Amino acid sequence: MRITRKLLLQNITLVILILYIIVGCNPKHNAHIAQTGEASQLEHFNLAINEIDKGKEELSQKAKHLMQLYLQAPLEMRPAIYKLVFTKLFYLAYAHPDSSVLDFYKQQSLENSQFPLVTIEALFRVSSYNLFIKQEADSGMVSLVKVKKYFPQFNDTLYKNYYALYAQTMLQKGNLKEAANYYIKTIALAEKINDSSSIISNFGNLAVVYSQMNEDTKSIPLTVKCLNYFTAHKDSSSIFIGDVSLGRAYYTLKKVDSSFIYYNKALQLIDAGVHNPSVAFILYSNLGEIYSDSGDMKKSVYYYDLCKQPLKEMGSEEQYRIFTIYATKAYAHIRDVKKGVEEIKANIPVFEKDSDLINVRASYSSLSEIAFIKHQPADALRYYKLFDSVDNILSDNANKRYIADLQTKYETQRKEVKIQIQEKELTKKAAFNKLLILLLMMLGIGTAFIITRNRLMRKRKEAIMQQQFTTGLLAKTEEERGRIARDLHDGLSQELLLLKNQVNLGAKIEPQKIDHIINEVRTISRNIHPVMLDQIGFKESILSICNQITDSEQLFIAADIEYHSELSKEKELQLFRIIQEALNNIIKYASAQAAKVQIAKMHKYLKVLIQDNGKGFDVEAALNGRTAFGLLSILERSKAINGKASITSDSKGTIVNIEIPLSYG
Known part of the structure; x- marks a missing residue:
């Protein structure tokens, strides 16, 4: 981005x-x-x-x-x-x-x-x-x-204005799906009251959503439509923003010539007296980035220097942090940038606290390039690895899937509005109404039949899965008993016997030997029950296993946990085992470089997400296979705590989603 x-x-x-x-x-x-x-x-x-x-x-x-x-x-x-x-x-x-x-x-x-x-x-x-x-x-x-x-x-106009502001709030919070839903509601009301300016404006809002999803090929036609509207109304301030928006979109698509057409128009509007410090900052920084990418550092530094005045007028700390990421990279070619590098490093925890992985990724990328420019290959490689780890987490697949849903919902909303407008006419046609009622009855009967059949099939499948889980659980229990017995007999028992013989012979007992035996006892105990749950609590226990895995260099794990003891101790244990099982599966099978564990309270649910960027697998085939105990364990343990788990996977990685209703304690 x-x-x-x-x-x-x-x-x-x-x-x-x-x-x-x-x-x-x-x-x-x-x-x-x-x-x-x-x-x-x-x-x-x-x-x-x-x-x-x-x-x-x-x-x-x-x-x-x-x-x-x-x-x-x-x-x-x-x-x-x-x-x-x-x-x-x-x-x-x-x-x-x-x-x-x-x-x-x-x-x-x-x-x-x-x-x-x-x-x-x-x-x-x-x-x-x-x-x-x-x-x-x-x-x-x-x-x-x-x-x-x-x-x-409220009338339709006031609701329309409310929806617009609510949608903007969701957009700024990064909740694109909710923002899009309310933009579509606004479009529906605008069409209902024939408000053409609102209709064209919300085409622009949908363009914003597409741009946030990195789908500039879809946002450009909508932005052009808005720009034509602004041009027809001779709205120079809005034309300025539209030109800069299209310039950025075309450059993102690597269409540099088209990008410069709109950037030059925007520069001409500044010369003509249009004053908008925020958008001027955007224009100058975009041009600074373009010339930096093309290797023309003289022009790049020129435009980054122009950024400073509008940035001073706006006074936004967030904008200054983002400016530092990109401008420091350009300045590195001509002068010492130690201060800028330290600012970028200091800002990374701020971005992480805000869950702003996009700017975390940009920070590591910039630090890697600056180190390369300054002939520091070790630092360049280290920062690039961090950049690559974050980059793999930020996949656009979910957004791309939502694009199609969004378009479908918009078309559906438009049809619903037309039906609402024509409702009075339809009520006058009694014959049509009777036919409609008959069709609905037939549809209801058909739907009931389909639902019943699907419910029976689902119950049959759940019974099979439950049987597989029970069988696997018994086998795992016996396997675990056997492992504990071997650990006690082959390890701990032998060590104690050796210690007994040394005591009988009057030999000196090394304290390290006793410590080793104690550690073995602790390891066996920890495998039977995670004692740290009782000692340090659920949240710290999860953070601990994530850190252990990351420190062992098996996998980079980002943990974002908001938990305040909403669950009982029994449910905490089950959820701990679920996360432990999911992470073990990632290490064993996924071939992933990075993963994340996220826990947050959402309304009346505790939501848990475990995601990786591994090679993925066929979930249905795995669940029907003979080695599905780990996956079945996640699903069944989730049910045991009244939760609902879903597992999705493709070539970009695997996502485990769990929702636990908090009303159950």
């Missing part, structure tokens, strides 16, 4: 949000004003607002005067002008971040109980400010939670 993908997508979705969150003033209230003879006063305020907007003052002064004008307006006038004022304030705050605008929005969300529409819009704006200006998804979500109590007063 390129340096600026995340930052660019945030700017694209900002333009898309502004396009359809701007709605005209409340017509009912305006009519009321006209009827009471206050139309001239409304016209006065509208003229004053536009005069401030077109003035030559600094942006912060414009914002201050707009807020003062709004607060001076009579209370009954505010519902007629709030959207115009709120929208212009948002544009000003985005171009020149101003916390007083956020404070103003918060104040209006509290002081307008008699005007719920003003309160709703103010909460939307608080969320927008946090999402697009401060780029704080959690803060943006707080306002969306507050606005839920007004749902009974």
